[in-house]
Each structure stands twice: as structure tokens, then as C-alpha cells.
Amino acid sequence: MQKLNNDYLSCAFSYLALEPEFNLFLIGDLEQYGMVHENVSCYTAKDWKAGMEFPFFILNYRGNVLVYSQNPDYDAKTVADFLMKINPDNISGKDEILQKLIPYLENRVVKPTHLAKLSRIDSQQKERYKELMERVRRLTEEDILAAYDLYITIDEFAYTYRRKTKEECYEDIRQNISAIGRSYGIFEGDKLISVVQTSAENKKSAMVVGVATRNEMRGKGYARAAMLKLCQDCLKEKEFLCLFYDNPTAGKIYHSIGFEDMGKYTMIRKQ
Numbered sequence: 001m002q003k004l005n006n007d008y009l010s011c012a013f014s015y016l017a018l019e020p021e022f023n024l025f026l027i028g029d030l031e032q033y034g035m036v037h038e039n040v041s042c043y044t045a046k047d048w049k050a051g052m053e054f055p056f057f058i059l060n061y062r063g064n065v066l067v068y069s070q071n072p073d074y075d076a077k078t079v080a081d082f083l084m085k086i087n088p089d090n091i092s093g094k095d096e097i098l099q100k101l102i103p104y105l106e107n108r109v110v111k112p113t114h115l116a117k118l119s120r121i122d123s124q125q126k127e128r129y130k131e132l133m134e135r136v137r138r139l140t141e142e143d144i145l146a147a148y149d150l151y152i153t154i155d156e157f158a159y160t161y162r163r164k165t166k167e168e169c170y171e172d173i174r175q176n177i178s179a180i181g182r183s184y185g186i187f188e189g190d191k192l193i194s195v196v197q198t199s200a201e202n203k204k205s206a207m208v209v210g211v212a213t214r215n216e217m218r219g220k221g222y223a224r225a226a227m228l229k230l231c232q233d234c235l236k237e238k239e240f241l242c243l244f245y246d247n248p249t250a251g252k253i254y255h256s257i258g259f260e261d262m263g264k265y266t267m268i269r270k271q
Helices: 006-016 024-033 076-086 123-128 141-151 155-162 166-179 222-234 248-257
Strands: 040-044 057-061 064-068 090-094 108-118 183-188 191-199 205-213 240-245 260-270
Touching: 006 024, 006 057, 024 040, 024 057, 024 064, 024 205, 057 076, 064 076, 108 248, 123 222, 141 155, 141 166, 141 183, 141 191, 141 205, 155 205, 166 183, 166 191, 183 222, 191 222, 205 222, 222 248, 240 248
Parallel strands: 064 090, 205 240
Antiparallel strands: 040 057, 057 064, 090 260, 108 240, 108 260, 183 191, 191 205
């Protein structure tokens, strides 16, 4: 496996731009960190040379690996052997590409999801939730604890949060609030009741993540209003937004806002 440096950054951007929706995290990480950073390392085939198209592209961000190939018949066995050596916590990428890795990976849980894209918000949704959207505000670093207190109550997020120290969780939230994204939420008094974040923001796009509402406050439109406000503000600066979903009910909400399905995206994590 060949480790890449910043001399090949423009080559990487050109390659990943072939499918910018599926490569949003990759593009965001490269814009933020480049190819050489304490948090990031990038790899391709050992025999690759500048001027050639990458046979595949691998980025490791703090134990979270992203894999992409334009060629579905890439050398999955070589990539899988490399991944088993570095033993990342998570492996993510376009479903078609990751399916080729699965037979060679051990002790992993596979989670397929849908990738959806938003370029324009449904105007009727904005009008319907106008009053509730006025309660949504952008979070600051002073709200990190409030966000943590919400996420730890939601099963979908609690699994990840409980595997980390509080300090690591706070840092992840801080990153999404002020470094690589933004967070919007609705409060009842001092309690955050619904939140939505972006991550991997880059010049053209961002990933919507961390949509959560307290269990007892669901079904009242809070998450939808927060989503609408965040998406409205982001699309003033970006060409498009993306998100993942695996819950059909959530999918209906996202579709009503204006998101359109792009295909399947898969995440593979340690057991």
C-alpha cells in the first residue's frame, strides 16, 4: 500500500469529484486537513503513479476509514488485508464498493443506509413550520453539555457515546458546533429538546448528521423545524446537502423537505 502526501491533493480532489455526494466526507476531510496530518493518512495501490487514475482511495481519520473506487472491480482483497492490519473502528463508503470488502473482513457488523441529497427546500414545508423555525437557534460551545445530555438519552447515539470518554464526546460535539460543521436546536427553558448538526462542511456541500429529539417530545415537528432552518441557512452558502437514513419514517420526513435518494451507503464497524 502506498501512503500519499499533499503533492497528490489535486489528483485526489479530481478523482473524488466524480461522485461528490458519496465522497462528501472524503472531500471535507481533505479540505480540512490535507493528506498529511496527525488525524489523517491517505493510501492507494502500491504501483500507482501520478498521472494515473487512482485504482482506489483510502482515508483514515482517527480510526474511521473511508474507501472509494470508481471501478467496482477494484482489488478488494488487497484493500481488505490492509484494513484488517490497521483494524479501524469503522469503515464507510458507497455500498457497491464496500460489498466487495465484506467477504474478507472478520468480526464486523454491516449497516447499510440510504444516501439522500438536498438542493432545494420544499417551500410549503418552510411556510408550514415557519413559526416553529423561529424558535430554532444555532448552538455555541456553551451548549456542548446540553447537546451531550440529549444525545446520551437516544439509543442510536448512546452506543457510540458510551464507547468514548465524556471528554472525547464533548470534543466530537465541539467539532460539529464550531470546526467542521454547525449545530441548530430548539430549547424548552434550559433543556435542549431537539438538535441537528452538519459535519464535513466543504466549499460546495455538507453532511447533515445527529438529528435527535428527546423521546417525550417527538411527533411535534421540532426536528423538522430544526432541519428546515439548518438546511435553509446552509443552502445560502452550499450547492447541496446530504444525509444518511435507514428508518423509513425518517426517510418520509426528509423526502418531504426535498431530499432525494442517491443510492446506498454502507458502514462497517467492529463488533
